[in-house]
Amino acid sequence: MSQARPARSHSLVIRLLIAQVVPLAIFAFVVLAVGAWTAQRVVANNADRLLAGALQTIRETVSVTDNRVTVNVEPWALALLDGPERDAVFYSVREGDRLVTGYAELPNLPQAQADQPVFADLSVRGVSVRMAQQALFIPGRDTAIRVSVAQSLDSRRASLRELYRSMLLLPGLLVVLAALLVWPALQWGLNSLKRLIDDLTRRPSPSADFAPTNVDLAPREFWPVLNAFNHLLARLETSTSGIQRFAADASHQLRTPLAVVSANLEILAGSTRPWTPQERRLMADSRDAVSGMTRLIGQLLSTARADGARISSSADLGRAARRACQAARERRAFPDGALRLRLPAEPVTVLGAEDLITEQILNLIDNAFHHGAPPVIVHVRTAGSVCVWDHGQGVAEATLPHLTAPFFRANSSQTSGFGLGLAIVHTLAEAQGAQIKLQNRSVERSGLVGQIIFQLGAVRDLTESIVPSLDDRR
Template sequence: MINRSLRVRVATFLLIPMAAVAGALGVGGSWFVDTFVTNTFDRTLGGSVLSIAERLTILDGQITVSIPAAAFGMLSNSERDSIFYSVTAENLFITGYEDLPQPKQLPHPNTLVYRDTVYRGQPVRIGMMLKPIYVTQHMALVQVAETTNGRNRLASRMLTALTALGVALASIGSLLVWLAVRIGLNPLDKLRTEIEIRRGAAHKPIAPFPLAGVPSEALPLVSAWNDLLAQLNRSMQVLRQFTADASHQLRTPVAILKTHLDLLDRHQPGGSSWRSSRADIDTAVKRLDRLISQLLALASIEDESSSRTLTAEFNLRDIARDVALDFAVIARRQNIELSFDAPESPIIVAAEPFLLDQALRNLLDNAVRYNRSGGHVHVGVQIEAAATGSKTAKLYVEDDGPGIPEGQRELAFERFHRIERAGDPSGSGLGLAIVRAFIARANGTVSLLSRPGGQGLRVEITLAIASPDRTRSGSDTIAPAVNA
């Protein structure tokens, strides 16, 4: 595809109508010049005809005429046009040039009429008048012919001058159009310069283009580019953060894998040392898989430019119950009792179901992973009424594990923050960061609280109720616990 210059396109769109107008003016000017020259010379030619017609007299019953010198003197010009005349009365030649062509049709009496013809090999313009002689009741035809050299030369000069003026105006107009287009498109050159300045800024956020001085016609384009740059900066920030997190967190499990793979080569397959290294490799692979999944989840939720929240109304109780049932088997394997309760009536919220599902799974994974054998995990959904009369939905997960000290609860939401305790399983420190990011995108809040009545932690998610009319706050019924 050929890339055409915007300046050329704009100038072309302006010059084509100008050329059409110039052509129309040229045609109109040519008509005007021809009409002006013809009328000017015809007035002089008509004056000569009238001068001769006024000298017609009757002498001895015959029509006579005394040709005044002024009749032909007024027709003299620098081109020395030839003058011919004739006076006839009812096909009777009286004076002048007898062979001067007669009209095919006589004009009306006392009316000047003009016609073009050829006489003696030259184009001539003839003015004529039929003059009544009332004494004898005769009609005399007076004709005066003039060659057209003078009028043609004058018309040619006027057309040449008009053409020269038109060409000059067209040239000046074209130059002004081109200059106006160049000046008008200068902001695009400045924008190109701004883009070139930002070309080498891949290692840092790209600054938005300044809007000051941008023409109103280009403002939507520059604003759209700034929005695109903002999305690109967010995506690049997420990518840089993901790369930094991955390089930081993947180093340890990869080192473990390399070490144990080396040990496998040194031990006899099937031996106790070989099996121990094999088990450590399995553990490292699982940790690596979980870490990568969490990093990808965190990167996807933080990349607002590529992630679109698909809000829908759904029953919060159903999602909480389904996730709790999915974790029942995992809790049973670790000898942990998992229970669930919620109101009988539906609790309708407007959010992205996937976000809440993933957030709850991360919370349950932490509650089960860091709990002790024989511990308890409780999942619940309830409605809470505020003092203003409004209602919110609460989704909470309680456990009686080691909990999180109150002074570190806010830090627990930061990336890779872990509370080191003896006997705790390994983790990435990303679980609560992912939960907060998911819940924030779902327009909710998440809080870490002390478990009522004893040891452990209560994680509480608060969401707005979408349809209060559809949500009835009935009494809670405890679902049968899923026991280990």
């Protein structure tokens, strides 16, 4: 079954641009259309009046001499029709169908009257002309005399073009100016939105910040949207807090039965009953499974704590490293020299929670022993960072960026574990404003290096390379 595609949202700037420019363009088009019609009427009326004036000039020269119709057309009689375009001018005087003078191509118009001229558009000698014609009745003559004057349309067209250019220039400039002014106007109007965006982007990224947004930073029209957004943030905060509490409570509740099962398996393994090799193998597998489950629950609990952590206190980095090494030794039996701790002479105080920093270093140590090879070195530097590296084979360079992803394992078919250790280190580092870096040591020195760079006093340059810390002798 095909799914309906959601409507594609458009940029606010594009919408405002359309809302501003399109109506103005439509208005300009209407103004141009009305103006063009008006200009055409004005030019036509003025030209027709000039044509009628020339007609009256010729009409006044018509007379009857010796029972014959005579016309005296002086050159200045058609001066009214003279223009820059040098239009072609035609005239004729007819008594009935007989041509008295002028051009025979000008026809008689049946509707011509004596009181006012009539006009018609026609073609004379291949030229489009506008003709005016009026009848004249002379006493003693039975047939009406028709006087006609025609003029080509060049001057009319030139006048219309000039008017069109003048009319188009101003509306066109207004539309272009409005389009150019829309962008700075929008930038000015959206300055408050930029302040809102800056406020949201400045929020700490390590953990979800569900604090309500200040609606006063946005334009008044956006207040209903921001109020709805703040309501959504409140519901998300409630939901996220419930999930974090559930994960923590579930992890705590599961630890007790797992501890009981582990203790019972130890008692059974240490009893005097003769166990068969298969039974001992089953008990060993059960102890490993319980140990792995206990480790997974601990990591899930640390993940829940990391997701909700917002750290603003200070901690002793050296003391956290000592506690982590002590906890690692309690978890497993190390041969002498398998875990080495290097501390500076003076205390190193960094921004963070000491128990969470201890958890981070412990996870790096566990990861080094689980996937690398001893000896594992824990080095606290006075610059405010701690490095943990092993002497294993390291990992492929393409795998390094993915090591901090939850449940990611470089080779799931050959390594055990749940892929949460480095993810927890990464999450806790972000919660404390720190940075974690992972890289292979070098070609000459095998092993994986994990470094956590904390904030020491003023915010330090976190782009510092971790290579110099690898120069310590084994």
